[in-house]
Amino acid sequence: MDAITPTALRLEYTPEIAAATAPVYERLKRVMPAVEWPFHAPLVHAINQLKKERDAVVLAHNYQTPEIFHGVADIVGDSLALAKQAEKTDAKVIVLAGVHFMAETAKLMNPGKIVLIPDTAAGCSLAESITAEDVRLLRQTYPGVPVVAYVNTSAEVKAEVDICCTSGNAVEVVESLGVPRVIMLPDEYLAKHVASQTSVEVIAWKGHCEVHERFTGDEIREFRGRFDDLVVIAHPECPPDVLEAADFVGSTAHMIQMVEKRRPPRVLMVTECSMSDNIAASLPDVEFVRPCNLCPHMKRITLSNILESLQTLEPRVEIPSELAERARRSVERMLAVQPKPRA
Numbered sequence: 005m006d007a008i009t010p011t012a013l014r015l016e017y018t019p020e021i022a023a024a025t026a027p028v029y030e031r032l033k034r035v036m037p038a039v040e041w042p043f044h045a046p047l048v049h050a051i052n053q054l055k056k057e058r059d060a061v062v063l064a065h066n067y068q069t070p071e072i073f074h075g076v077a078d079i080v081g082d083s084l085a086l087a088k089q090a091e092k093t094d095a096k097v098i099v100l101a102g103v104h105f106m107a108e109t110a111k112l113m114n115p116g117k118i119v120l121i122p123d124t125a126a127g128c129s130l131a132e133s134i135t136a137e138d139v140r141l142l143r144q145t146y147p148g149v150p151v152v153a154y155v156n157t158s159a160e161v162k163a164e165v166d167i168c169c170t171s172g173n174a175v176e177v178v179e180s181l182g183v184p185r186v187i188m189l190p191d192e193y194l195a196k197h198v199a200s201q202t203s204v205e206v207i208a209w210k211g212h213c214e215v216h217e218r219f220t221g222d223e224i225r226e227f228r229g230r231f232d233d234l235v236v237i238a239h240p241e242c243p244p245d246v247l248e249a250a251d252f253v254g255s256t257a258h259m260i261q262m263v264e265k266r267r268p269p270r271v272l273m274v275t276e277c278s279m280s281d282n283i284a285a286s287l288p289d290v291e292f293v294r295p296c297n298l299c300p301h302m303k304r305i306t307l308s309n310i311l312e313s314l315q316t317l318e319p320r321v322e323i324p325s326e327l328a329e330r331a332r333r334s335v336e337r338m339l340a341v342q343p344k345p346r347a
Contacts, residue, residue, distance in 0.1 A: 029041050083171075146207060181204075184204065233269055270292075277298050
């Protein structure tokens with residue numbers, strides 16, 4: 005593939021681009037003022053054109069901003085959905101609009117493809133809270149106890165554990181091992197939530213998500229005092245007092261499914277800000293109350309650096325083959341676990 009220079013693409017907001025991107029803005033108009041669209045539209049148009057030339061797909065996490073999520077993403081979802089779909093795509097190039105561990109997971113499942121992360125500094129407080137050496141020390145401390153790693157971990161950590169999980173399948177993964185106790189890392193609050201849902205003893209690492217740990221139970225009760233009909237749904241990375249105050253606890257995918265199925269008139273979604281915007285764009289009958297905590301790492305991904313990444317085919321995610329082989333096993337074991345049906 006030859007490099008495409010930025011000057012080869014026109015980024016003015018022309019009548020042609022306005023017409024071509026009008027269907028995208030139609031989806032976004034409930035969450036984006038019309039005055040903003042002329043700034044985003046040329047980038048959206050350029051990215052979608054360049055994806056065809058590059059034989060590329062954009063995988064976007066639920067926490068990406070609406071112009072990315074609805075404007076240029078081909079596949080959207082939580083970490084589990086992105087891991088599954090990354091394995092299935094036939095495209096030669098994968099652009100991961102998310103954080104670095106997600107791009108690593110996509111590369112693990114597609115070792116022969118080009119996987120791009122538009123900003124290598126898009127990290128994760130959970131992934132940074134534990135190292136491969138920490139896992140080896142845990143194994144020495146608890147010999148014979150299986151280690152379950154949340155996908156919010158580096159490839160180096162994944163290579164040292166027995167199996168991965170996401171917030172959406174953590175209970176099933178833990179119970180699939182058929183053992184009386186497990187080590188679960190790195191999210192302490194997710195581990196505690198899983199322990200409350202199973203008879204398996206869970207030994208937790210003390211890592212926290214810098215977005216979800218800032219929510220409090222008092223904050224949730226304050227919002228309930230303002231709205232009599234408020235339905236509170238929370239991500240299991242939140243502290244225990246938040247989960248106790250919630251009406252529903254689930255992964256980002258389960259939260260979306262709950263709102264789409266039940267259509268409560270007013271919802272407080274206790275997770276990253278952009279997820280509410282992305283759902284609100286397609287659910288006009290649901291009012292979202294937003295106690296907003298932004299993920300600074302997710303917000304490092306922009307339309308501009310997605311475009312630049314496609315133009316230059318950089319930065320690429322590379323994982324040494326021996327490390328990748330070991331890390332891939334833990335992800336594949338996770339994907340083989342069958343989910344339980346949810347009400």
